[in-house]
Amino acid sequence: MDGLTRVRAVCWDWNGTLLDDVALCRQVMNRVLSEHGLDELADASAYRSAFRFPIRDFYADLGIRGALFEPAARRYLELLARRTGEAPLHAGAHRTIAAVAGLGHRQVLASATLTDVLSAQMAPHGIADEFEAVLSIDDPFRASKHDAIQVWLDSSGLDADEVLMIGDTNHDREIADALGASFVHFDGGHQVAPGERTRIAALEELIPLLAG
Secondary structure (H helix, E strand, O other): OHHHHHOOEEEEEOEOOOEOOHHHHHHHHHHHHHHOOOOOOOOHHHHHHHOOOOHHHHHHHHOOOHHHHHHHHHHHHHHHHOOOOOOOEOOOHHHHHHHHHHOOOEEEEEEEEEHHHHHHHHHHHOOHHHOOEEEEEOOOOOOOOHHHHHHHHHHHOOOHHHEEEEEOOHHHHHHHHHHOOEEEEEOOOOOOOOOOOOEEOOHHHHHHHHHO
16 A cells, blocks of 8 residues: 555554453443344344444444433443453454554544543553553543644644554545544454445554565
8 A cells, every 4th residue: 555655653552452342332232232133233243233433323223312312312322431441452453553563654543532541441451551642532422532633733844644544434434534544354343344445354454564
């Protein structure tokens, strides 16, 4: 991919990309759906096919609409918080991050997760010090990372086309496009890759792309 020859920094998504939490999130969402008398998501494939941003639209697609959304989203976050630390990292996460550093690239992590929740999720994995910045959100109902990444980019000394974003959702792709950054979709996360995009099935497949 010619666009990666200029890359000097990698911006990692967290949930679904580095953290392997699809199974856990589907279980929690199914609990919420069950409490609303709605059909549960049968398997990971059904979850990945349905998942998308904005999160409000994902909930609506599953039958939780209008005034039901915010209470249901709070219930989901409450249930998920009880299980912090259960999800592992994806295979190869540590090795890939180390290899990216070995290529001389800067690395940041950006998540559509509240700061304290993100810190708790990252703590068991001893991974926070691998990044020059960990970027998060402050509003769970407007879960966009764009502003946080833009602030970092503006202070980084980098041009947008020197940044590669790696994520697993349409939200990650849309942010990369809006910023003018490159994007690689990780197929092992929360959402089936929409459209024709560069994608990797395993994290370590990123290294040959960056190494050229």
